[in-house]
Amino acid sequence: MNIYDIIFYIFALATVGSAFMVVTTRNIVHAAFYLLLTFFGVTGIYVLLTADFVAIVQLVVYVGGILILLIFGVMLTNKITNVQIKTGSLQLFPAAIGVGLFAGILVSALLNTEWKTAAGEAPKTTLNGLGFLLMNEYIIVFEVLGVLLLVALVGAASIARK
Amino acid sequence: MLHVGLNHFLIVSSLLFCLGIFGVVTRRNAVMVLMGIELILNAANINFIAFARYGNFGLQGQIIALFVIVLAAAEAAIALAIVLNIYKIFSTVNVDEIDTLKD
Numbered sequence: 001m002n003i004y005d006i007i008f009y010i011f012a013l014a015t016v017g018s019a020f021m022v023v024t025t026r027n028i029v030h031a032a033f034y035l036l037l038t039f040f041g042v043t044g045i046y047v048l049l050t051a052d053f054v055a056i057v058q059l060v061v062y063v064g065g066i067l068i069l070l071i072f073g074v075m076l077t078n079k080i081t082n083v084q085i086k087t088g089s090l091q092l093f094p095a096a097i098g099v100g101l102f103a104g105i106l107v108s109a110l111l112n113t114e115w116k117t118a119a120g121e122a123p124k125t126t127l128n129g130l131g132f133l134l135m136n137e138y139i140i141v142f143e144v145l146g147v148l149l150l151v152a153l154v155g156a157a158s159i160a161r162k
Numbered sequence: 163m164l165h166v167g168l169n170h171f172l173i174v175s176s177l178l179f180c181l182g183i184f185g186v187v188t189r190r191n192a193v194m195v196l197m198g199i200e201l202i203l204n205a206a207n208i209n210f211i212a213f214a215r216y217g218n219f220g221l222q223g224q225i226i227a228l229f230v231i232v233l234a235a236a237e238a239a240i241a242l243a244i245v246l247n248i249y250k251i252f253s254t255v256n257v258d259e260i261d262t263l264k265d
Binding site: 023111120145 | 166184185187191201231255
């Protein structure tokens with residue numbers, strides 16, 4: 001058990017534990033802050049998988065963008081001074097049973113599968129390769145995603161101000 | 163077993179996915195449902211990057227993960243706009259109370 005394993009277990013525990021708190025805590029604002037911890041844990045897992053650029057993007061986009069957006073959503077749709085900031089849950093037990101069974105099947109299927117792994121040499125940096133791929137093979141996807149982001153931005157603004 | 167390999171990452175991502183499903187199914191507040199969807203997308207991303215690392219596919223998995231992050235950002239913006247509109251019309255964001263199509 002070397003340092004890599006210990007760091008992985010710390011990040012995995014932070015990720016799964018805070019994700020559990022996100023879906024079980026009754027306070028929406030607390031859930032948003034636990035979601036922050038989850039995103040940080042996922043970022044650490046990306047770094048352990050030698051995906052440095054994706055990890056930075058995860059931090060910037062998820063923590064800096066999506067989480068702020070979600071907190072704005074909470075603030076705009078709940079009366080802070082009211083008790084409305086609490087949220088309820090529906091069908092807790094059937095959902096827990098179903099999701100638990102699903103998780104058990106998933107994990108046992110994963111453990112019983114012989115994956116053909118061939119871990120290559122860990123690259124020093126992924127930026128160079130990602131840039132080449134984005135500008136050559138995936139250039140059309142890249143452009144289409146740019147247009148999609150613009151459309152989503154304009155659409156979100158026009159939906160929200162109606 | 164204690165040595166971290168592909169399986170460990172896959173198990174973390176599947177647990178994250180199941181927790182996300184649980185959040186989507188059980189939460190009443192629409193914003194909390196969105197948080198569950200973000201958890202699911204993160205789980206999918208971990209899978210992509212884990213297979214990119216251990217399957218020797220080069221960087222293709224990381225590219226797809228980047229695209230997923232972009233789509234998640236667009237989805238969050240649109241969904242938040244829809245939730246704001248729903249709040250304006252129904253003055254609630256509880257997904258079980260918005261059932262005007264039912265009757």
